[in-house]
Amino acid sequence: MAAHTEILDVVAPRLVPSFLSRRARGIRRFIRRQPLGTAAIVVIVVLVFAALFAPLLNTTDPKEFGEDILAEPGSAHWFGTNRNGQDMWSRVVYGARPSLAVGLATVTFSVIGGAVLALLAGYAGGWIDIAISRLFEVVNSIPAILFGLVIGVAMGQGLWPVVIAVTVAFTPAIGRILRGSVLAERNRQYVEAAQVIGASGPRVMFRHVLPNILPLMIVIASTTLPAAILTEAALSYLGVGLPVGDPSWGQDLGGSARSLFTLAPWLAIFPGLALSLTVLAFNLLGDALRDELDPRLRGSGIRG
Amino acid sequence: MRAYILRRLLLVPLIVVLVSIITFSLVRILPGDAAVARLGAQAGSCEQCLEAARKELGLDKSYPEQYWNWFKNAIRGDFGLSTATTREIGPELKERSLVTLQLGLITIVFTILIGVPIGVISAVKAGRPTDYGLRFFSILGLSVPNFWIATLIVYLPAYYWQWNPAKKFTTISEDPLSHFSLLLLPALVLAISASAYVARITRSAMLESLASDHVRTARAKGLAERVVVFEHVFRNSLIPLLSVVGLQFGLILGGSIIIEDIFGIPGMGQMAGRAVFDRDYQTVQAVAVVISTTFVLITLLVDVAYAWVDPRIRY
Numbered sequence: 001m002a003a004h005t006e007i008l009d010v011v012a013p014r015l016v017p018s019f020l021s022r023r024a025r026g027i028r029r030f031i032r033r034q035p036l037g038t039a040a041i042v043v044i045v046v047l048v049f050a051a052l053f054a055p056l057l058n059t060t061d062p063k064e065f066g067e068d069i070l071a072e073p074g075s076a077h078w079f080g081t082n083r084n085g086q087d088m089w090s091r092v093v094y095g096a097r098p099s100l101a102v103g104l105a106t107v108t109f110s111v112i113g114g115a116v117l118a119l120l121a122g123y124a125g126g127w128i129d130i131a132i133s134r135l136f137e138v139v140n141s142i143p144a145i146l147f148g149l150v151i152g153v154a155m156g157q158g159l160w161p162v163v164i165a166v167t168v169a170f171t172p173a174i175g176r177i178l179r180g181s182v183l184a185e186r187n188r189q190y191v192e193a194a195q196v197i198g199a200s201g202p203r204v205m206f207r208h209v210l211p212n213i214l215p216l217m218i219v220i221a222s223t224t225l226p227a228a229i230l231t232e233a234a235l236s237y238l239g240v241g242l243p244v245g246d247p248s249w250g251q252d253l254g255g256s257a258r259s260l261f262t263l264a265p266w267l268a269i270f271p272g273l274a275l276s277l278t279v280l281a282f283n284l285l286g287d288a289l290r291d292e293l294d295p296r297l298r299g300s301g302i303r304g
Numbered sequence: 305m306r307a308y309i310l311r312r313l314l315l316v317p318l319i320v321v322l323v324s325i326i327t328f329s330l331v332r333i334l335p336g337d338a339a340v341a342r343l344g345a346q347a348g349s350c351e352q353c354l355e356a357a358r359k360e361l362g363l364d365k366s367y368p369e370q371y372w373n374w375f376k377n378a379i380r381g382d383f384g385l386s387t388a389t390t391r392e393i394g395p396e397l398k399e400r401s402l403v404t405l406q407l408g409l410i411t412i413v414f415t416i417l418i419g420v421p422i423g424v425i426s427a428v429k430a431g432r433p434t435d436y437g438l439r440f441f442s443i444l445g446l447s448v449p450n451f452w453i454a455t456l457i458v459y460l461p462a463y464y465w466q467w468n469p470a471k472k473f474t475t476i477s478e479d480p481l482s483h484f485s486l487l488l489l490p491a492l493v494l495a496i497s498a499s500a501y502v503a504r505i506t507r508s509a510m511l512e513s514l515a516s517d518h519v520r521t522a523r524a525k526g527l528a529e530r531v532v533v534f535e536h537v538f539r540n541s542l543i544p545l546l547s548v549v550g551l552q553f554g555l556i557l558g559g560s561i562i563i564e565d566i567f568g569i570p571g572m573g574q575m576a577g578r579a580v581f582d583r584d585y586q587t588v589q590a591v592a593v594v595i596s597t598t599f600v601l602i603t604l605l606v607d608v609a610y611a612w613v614d615p616r617i618r619y
Contacts, residue, residue: 036440134315138322141596141603143558149580150330150588230449234562237451238577253452258566261459268459272452280447287443 030292037288043281051096059090062247070264080266083256088266092274094247098236099278102159103229106166110228111221113167114174115213119205121175122182133179136172144169144231145238152240162241166231174220181216185209215293222286226279233275249275308611312604320597324378327592328371331585374589383590388582393590397572401594403487404560404571410484410491411498411556412549419499420545423506428533430511438503445500450559454493454566473570490567494559498552505548509541516540543614550606554599 031038050057058078060066066085073080079088121132139147148165155161185191186209194204235241236250244251249271257267358364362373377384383393426438474482513519514537522536523529560573572591579587 134318134322137315138319138326141319141323141554141600142326142592143554143561143595143599145558145561146576146592146595149561149577150327150592153580153583154330226447233449234451238562239581253449253455258455258459261455262463265459265463268452268455272449272455276448276452279449280444283443283447 030288034288034291036284037291040281040284040288043277044285047096047278047281048100050093051100054090054093054097057093059093060087062086062090062094063245070260072264073266079270080264082252082264082267083260088252088270091247091252092249092270095249095252095271095274096278098159098242098246098248099229099232099250099275102162102166102232103225103282105163106170106228106232107221107225109163109167110170110174110224111217113171114178114220115210115217117171117175118178118182118213119209122179122186123201123205123209129179132175136176136179139168139172140176142169145234148231148235149238149240152235157241157243159242162232162235165235165240166228169231170224170228174224177220178213178216181213182209185212188212219286219290219293222282222289226282226286229275229279229282309608312607316600316604319600320593321375323596323600324375324589324593325371327589327596328367328374331589332367378590378593384586386579386584386587388579388584388587393587397575397587397590397594400570400572400575401598403569404557404564404573405598406484407487407491407494407560407564407569407571408553408556410487411494412553414491414495415498415502415552416549418495419502420506422499422503424510424533424538426503426507427510427514427537430507439507442500442503445496445503448496450493450497451562451566453496454490454563457489457493458566473568486567487569490563490569494556494563497559498556501552502545502548505544506541509544510537513537513540543610546610546613547606550603553602557595557599 064086066081066087068077068081069085070083071077071081071085073088077087077089079092081087082091117132117136121129144166147169148162151165151168152161155164190208191204194208199208232241233248233250233253236248237254239251239254242248242251252271253268253275257271261268355364362370365373374384381394381398383397385391386393422438422442426435426442429435429438473486519532519536522532527536557573560569560571561577562573563569564571564573565577572595575587576591576595578584579591
């Protein structure tokens with residue numbers, strides 16, 4: 001025990017600062033090279049904060065009906081109220097929750113699903129590859145919104161139907177890109193080396209090929225996230241998804257925001273701004289990440 | 305080349321059949337009974353009428369049988385009767401698909417006219433303020449939801465000047481000029497994100513080709529920069545563009561579901577959106593199959609054009 005702490009006492013002071021300063025250097029470099037990406041991270045942090053601590057941000061219950069109907073934006077209601085007297089500021093702040101939740105969930109599921117299918121198809125080859133590739137092609141040829149609309153209506157209201165609909169619609173496109181990448185990795189020497197020493201198929205796929213397609217997966221995830229948030233908003237706008245009345249940017253933009261526009265344009269303006277800003281921030285972050293991570297672009301002088 | 309086209313052509317019916325099976329199954333799990341929807345108010349009172357309606361709609365048969373009956377007629381363009389309105393779907397769908405096709409083509413023209421020049425300028429000025437400005441502009445175009453822009457375009461003029469740009473729709477035979485002018489705004493809205501995407505792809509394709517050896521040779525032999533950019537770089541960048549434009553067509557078809565409704569354009573998209581909410585089984589299925597078939601055919605055309613333009617590509 002004593003010896004153990006002694007070692008730490010000697011090693012730690014030297015280890016920790018060098019590790020930290022390397023991190024700090026990396027972060028400083030990112031800020032210098034990706035000013036827009038850095039601004040995007042700030043916006044995203046603010047958004048996540050707003051979603052997590054929504055009750056503390058001068059909000060009232062976003063579903064609570066109020067006396068003030070269609071009040072203009074002012075000191076009492078920063079973003080005005082809707083025809084039920086619900087406070088739009090509260091609805092916009094709480095609306096960050098479903099957008100971020102659905103976005104993150106669908107991206108996680110579709111990138112993992114796409115990767116598993118791509119590894120299976122690209123590595124196993126033969127009829128498995130043909131079947132999976134055709135499946136990708138079939139689902140890809142149905143527009144995501146139409147697909148989501150049918151699944152959403154079939155499964156009823158709630159977060160999960162939207163997550164499932166968007167995941168199923170997005171997985172094939174991701175799987176297709178990853179399959180190409182797996183096929184390229186397959187012919188590399190390290191795969192042959194792993195096979196020579198007797199590694200099993202799944203082991204080669206998940207322990208050797210997977211880490212090599214990971215940067216591409218991160219890049220795809222970051223570019224898919226804004227698209228997923230937009231698709232969720234479009235489905236909510238059409239009335240599929242969250243139960244009517246729950247705060248959601250997409251839902252607040254459809255229906256009465258349109259019919260009441262000439263009376264109360266703020267109903268459409270604020271949720272739309274929040275949605276656009278969120279998607280913009282994630283797009284900018286995705287771009288910055290792709291610049292930094294995509295090995296195919298690294299050092300080629302091509303920057304997104 | 306010929307073998308490749310033949311192989312791709314053989315895949316088209318397979319994909320279309322699979323898509324129709326998927327939509328058929330999805331539509332069957334939609335809640336609500338089509339027979340009840342058909343009868344309306346009297347459904348609750350009359351058990352025999354319900355039975356008769358089921359029989360009439362073919363709902364008393366097994367699913368594979370229902371599918372086969374549907375499929376036999378669908379390949380002849382007969383999509384049966386709408387479950388909601390009992391009107392024939394085929395003729396209406398044909399008319400509406402032509403409207404959506406026109407909307408899609410105008411959108412593609414806008415997409416290329418806006419996206420390609422932005423991408424070319426961005427690449428030529430790479431790393432300079434113009435490039436940063438245009439890139440930010442493209443990302444903005446990808447980020448702002450088109451249904452929000454459409455809402456603002458339709459309702460902001462109404463708010464300020466009591467003027468509504470979404471006018472009564474006129475068919476091409478009634479008044480061709482007003483027909484096309486009505487399609488321009490929705491096409492422009494649909495073109496925003498598509499052209500932003502095209503601009504980004506054009507830029508990176510141009511940059512890649514700017515860095516290649518044949519461009520260095522062209523410059524070394526003293527060609528004017530304008531000739532290098534347009535004759536040597538731009539022509540090479542057209543190849544990846546082709547596939548992007550094909551993919552964007554699918555997104556445009558999807559986007560038309562919302563945009564057509566906001567602008568009051570009687571196309572397939574509007575039909576699809578309404579049919580889903582009316583639980584109109586037959587119509588959803590018909591529109592989904594037609595939209596997907598259109599998309600598969602366009603992808604096929606693009607792939608063939610791809611192989612034709614670039615002889616190095618062999619699948």
